[in-house]
Amino acid sequence: MPTASEFDRQLVVVTGAGSGIGAEVAREFAGRGARVVVVDSAANLAHAVAESIGATAVVTDVRDRAQVCSLMADLDQAPDILITSAGGAARRSALDVDEALFADSYQLNVGGFWRCTQEAARRAIAEQTSLSVVNIASSLYRGPATDLSHFAAAKGASVTLVRCLAQELAAHNIRVNAVVPGPVETPATARVWDDNPDARSTMRAKIPLGRIGEPRDVANAAVWLASGESNWVTGTVLRVDGGLDVAD
Ligand SMILES: NC(=O)c1ccc[n+]([C@@H]2O[C@H](COP(=O)([O-])OP(=O)(O)OC[C@H]3O[C@@H](n4cnc5c(N)ncnc54)[C@H](O)[C@@H]3O)[C@@H](O)[C@H]2O)c1
Known part of the structure; x- marks a missing residue:
C-alpha cells in the first residue's frame, strides 16, 4: 500500500464524502497527509465529516454543472486526485420507474462522475498537472x-465512460479507473436492510468470503488506484465484492 507520506500536500477531492464509502475515502486520504475537500449536497454531513478529519467542506450538488464549475474553479490548484462516490437511487420495480427517477439516476450516477471529471481534467490540463480519477460504480453495473x-444502467454507463475517458485523457497524464463494490454496510444500505431482518444474513450467505463489505474495503482499493503505485493502470474496473462475482 502507499506510504503514509505519499499524499502529503496533495489535493484530493471526494464527492459524496458526507457519508458511507466517500466519508471513509476522505478519512483515509486525510490520515495519509492529503489536503482533502469533502464534497456533498447535504451541508450538515459535509461539514461534520470535514470537521472530524481536518478537511474542507464544499456543499455541491454534482447534478448541477454550475455548482461543479464553482467547486473546481475555487480550488487553490488543480486537484491531484478526484474520487467520485456521490451516487445511489431509490428502489423501484422496473415497470414502475418513471421519467423523473430514470433521469435523476443518470444525472447523479453517471452525470455526476462525468461533469466532475470533465471540470477537474480541464483544470489539470490548463495547469499541466497530472490527475488520477477513481469512480465508485457498483458491482450491479452489468445487471441484473x-x-x-x-x-444499474447508470452505473454501467459510468463504467463505460471510465474506459472512454481513460483512453482519451491518457495523453494528458490523466488516469481514470473504477472500483465496483459489492454490498457494503453504509447508511444507504442500512436504510434498506434495517427494514428486513433477514436481509444481511441472506446477503452474507451469498458472498464467498463470508462477510458484507465495510467502507474501508472500498477505500483501500480507491487509495491504491489513486496512488502512484498504480501509475501504469488506467481504464480498469476493480471488483471489491468478497468474491460475489465468482460465487456458485
Ligand atoms: N453501499 C453499497 O453497498 C454500495 C455498493 C455498490 C456501490 N455503491 C456506491 O458507492 C457510492 C457511495 O455509496 P454509500 O453506500 O456510501 O452511500 P451513502 O448514501 O452513505 O453516501 C452517499 C453520499 O452522496 C451524497 N450525495 C447524494 N446525491 C448527491 C449529489 N447530487 N451531489 C453531491 N452529493 C450527493 C449523499 O448526501 C451522501 O452523503 C455510491 O455511488 C453508491 O452507488 C455503494
Missing part, C-alpha cells in the same frame, strides 16, 4: 438488479 434497473 432487482428494483434497481435504473441504477
Whole structure:
C-alpha cells in the first residue's frame, strides 16, 4: 500500500464524502497527509465529516454543472486526485420507474462522475498537472438488479465512460479507473436492510468470503488506484465484492 507520506500536500477531492464509502475515502486520504475537500449536497454531513478529519467542506450538488464549475474553479490548484462516490437511487420495480427517477439516476450516477471529471481534467490540463480519477460504480453495473434497473444502467454507463475517458485523457497524464463494490454496510444500505431482518444474513450467505463489505474495503482499493503505485493502470474496473462475482 502507499506510504503514509505519499499524499502529503496533495489535493484530493471526494464527492459524496458526507457519508458511507466517500466519508471513509476522505478519512483515509486525510490520515495519509492529503489536503482533502469533502464534497456533498447535504451541508450538515459535509461539514461534520470535514470537521472530524481536518478537511474542507464544499456543499455541491454534482447534478448541477454550475455548482461543479464553482467547486473546481475555487480550488487553490488543480486537484491531484478526484474520487467520485456521490451516487445511489431509490428502489423501484422496473415497470414502475418513471421519467423523473430514470433521469435523476443518470444525472447523479453517471452525470455526476462525468461533469466532475470533465471540470477537474480541464483544470489539470490548463495547469499541466497530472490527475488520477477513481469512480465508485457498483458491482450491479452489468445487471441484473432487482428494483434497481435504473441504477444499474447508470452505473454501467459510468463504467463505460471510465474506459472512454481513460483512453482519451491518457495523453494528458490523466488516469481514470473504477472500483465496483459489492454490498457494503453504509447508511444507504442500512436504510434498506434495517427494514428486513433477514436481509444481511441472506446477503452474507451469498458472498464467498463470508462477510458484507465495510467502507474501508472500498477505500483501500480507491487509495491504491489513486496512488502512484498504480501509475501504469488506467481504464480498469476493480471488483471489491468478497468474491460475489465468482460465487456458485
Ligand atoms: N453501499 C453499497 O453497498 C454500495 C455498493 C455498490 C456501490 N455503491 C456506491 O458507492 C457510492 C457511495 O455509496 P454509500 O453506500 O456510501 O452511500 P451513502 O448514501 O452513505 O453516501 C452517499 C453520499 O452522496 C451524497 N450525495 C447524494 N446525491 C448527491 C449529489 N447530487 N451531489 C453531491 N452529493 C450527493 C449523499 O448526501 C451522501 O452523503 C455510491 O455511488 C453508491 O452507488 C455503494
